[in-house]
Amino acid sequence: MSPPKPEPVQTSVACMPVPRLSVHAALAAKRLLGAIIEHRTHAGAVAGRIVETEAYDQQDPASHSCRGVTPRTVPMFGPAGHAYIYRSYGIHLCLNITCGDEGVGAAVLVRALEPLWGEALMAQRRGLLPQWQSAATHARIRRRLCCGPGNVAQALGLTIDQSGAPVLQAKGALRLLVGMPVPARARMASKRVGISVAQDVLWRFFERDNLFVSASRRA
DNA sequence: CAGATGATGTTCT
DNA sequence: GAACATCATCTGC
Numbered sequence: 710m711s712p713p714k715p716e717p718v719q720t721s722v723a724c725m726p727v728p729r730l731s732v733h734a735a736l737a738a739k740r741l742l743g744a745i746i747e748h749r750t751h752a753g754a755v756a757g758r759i760v761e762t763e764a765y766d767q768q769d770p771a772s773h774s775c776r777g778v779t780p781r782t783v784p785m786f787g788p789a790g791h792a793y794i795y796r797s798y799g800i801h802l803c804l805n806i807t808c809g810d811e812g813v814g815a816a817v818l819v820r821a822l823e824p825l826w827g828e829a830l831m832a833q834r835r836g837l838l839p840q841w842q843s844a845a846t847h848a849r850i851r852r853r854l855c856c857g858p859g860n861v862a863q864a865l866g867l868t869i870d871q872s873g874a875p876v877l878q879a880k881g882a883l884r885l886l887v888g889m890p891v892p893a894r895a896r897m898a899s900k901r902v903g904i905s906v907a908q909d910v911l912w913r914f915f916e917r918d919n920l921f922v923s924a925s926r927r928a
Numbered sequence: 929c930a931g932a933t934g935a936t937g938t939t940c941t
Numbered sequence: 942g943a944a945c946a947t948c949a950t951c952t953g954c
Binding site: 772905 | 944945946
Binding site for chain 1: 935936937938939940
């Protein structure tokens with residue numbers, strides 16, 4: 710199967726400043742809603758608007774950083790604005806954006822994106838290209854491209870060795886850009902997904918009524 | 929729709 | 942050896 714033609718890259722949304730991330734993880738998680746994550750490779754550029762996040766803090770028993778620095782979690786303890794990517798259940802990769810001051814182990818998990826560009830390439834990476842090309846199922850497939858952290862990393866085409874890469878540099882392959890922030894009235898908070906400790910903490914945030922937040926988890 | 933399950937590699941005890 | 946910030950696919954309503 711030959712790769713789809715790279716789509717033209719939109720740049721107008723990239724003009725606004727990115728939110729300050731050297732803050733507590735829960736605040737960074739709210740600020741990152743509406744921001745855009747883009748990954749550029751030889752195959753083309755793909756990007757999506759962040760619509761679902763989770764905060765993980767050093768003081769938080771559910772966080773990889775709660776027992777101090779390990780080889781894997783080094784980026785969490787570095788400065789804000791870098792990728793922390795880990796392998797989940799042996800199969801998937803999950804993308805986080807580091808936050809907080811240097812020395813503090815904190816990051817925000819990117820759980821879902823609203824696809825913006827490079828959708829055909831995303832579909833190919835997700836193994837959904839045949840269905841994508843048949844226009845009848847377009848909307849349904851589009852909704853599945855980046856829902857869930859494992860799917861986000863797969864659609865973006867990330868690799869484990871990109872953990873630690875900066876995301877606030879204009880020349881970087883993986884970049885955080887800013888579109889429309891999600892105002893507080895359109896923002897929902899809930900318990901985080903898939904953890905066995907600190908289950909009552911409301912550190913999952915998502916945009917209300919957004920189709921790209923997985924349906925079963927919209928509340 | 930809900931719930932169960934297997935795939936799979938790394939990290940930490 | 943257990944646990945794991947998941948997902949697709951299956952079963953049974």
